[in-house]
Amino acid sequence: MNKNLRSILFWTPRIAGILFILFLSLFALDVFDMGLDFWGTLLALFMHLIPSIVLTIALALAWKWEWVGALAFLGWPVWYLIAARGFHWSVYVIIAGIPALIGLLFLAGWLWRGKIHPVLLETKN
Numbered sequence: 001m002n003k004n005l006r007s008i009l010f011w012t013p014r015i016a017g018i019l020f021i022l023f024l025s026l027f028a029l030d031v032f033d034m035g036l037d038f039w040g041t042l043l044a045l046f047m048h049l050i051p052s053i054v055l056t057i058a059l060a061l062a063w064k065w066e067w068v069g070a071l072a073f074l075g076w077p078v079w080y081l082i083a084a085r086g087f088h089w090s091v092y093v094i095i096a097g098i099p100a101l102i103g104l105l106f107l108a109g110w111l112w113r114g115k116i117h118p119v120l121l122e123t124k125n
Contacts, residue, residue: 005112006113009105009108009109009112009113010109012105013062013066013069013073013102013103013105013106013109014059014062014063014069016098016101016102016105017055017059017062017069017073017099017102018059020055020098020099020102021052021055021056021059024051024052024055024095025049025052027048028045028048028049028052030048031044031045031048054072055072055073055076055099058071058072058073059072062106066106066107066109066110066113067106067107067110069102069103069106070103070104070106070107070110071103072103073099073100073102073103073106074099074100074103074104074107075103076096076099076100076103077096077097077099077100077103080092080095080096081096
């Protein structure tokens with residue numbers, strides 16, 4: 001694999017993962033309009049940020065082990081499509097499609113670096 005492609009496959013899913021987590025975290029800001037007291041607001045903010053926290057931990061682990069990023073970011077859309085109901089199709093494309101793409105980039109980086117079992121990558125003569 002050439003150096004440019006290696007660099008792209010390393011940085012693109014990580015930067016996209018950070019941007020997606022920041023985007024997802026923006027939805028937690030609605031707790032400040034709920035009129036809760038301090039502790040209620042803090043608890044609601046924490047509850048709204050749980051998906052962002054989980055994805056941040058997965059991204060931190062994926063920095064070293066790309067298969068973790070592939071599993072987490074491909075698992076996110078599956079969980080979201082099962083858990084969320086009644087939204088416009090565009091919501092599913094954004095909230096499930098973007099992490100699926102990030103997961104595929106992590107998977108491509110992992111596969112192309114040969115980090116899976118070398119026997120699976122050998123060609124048979």
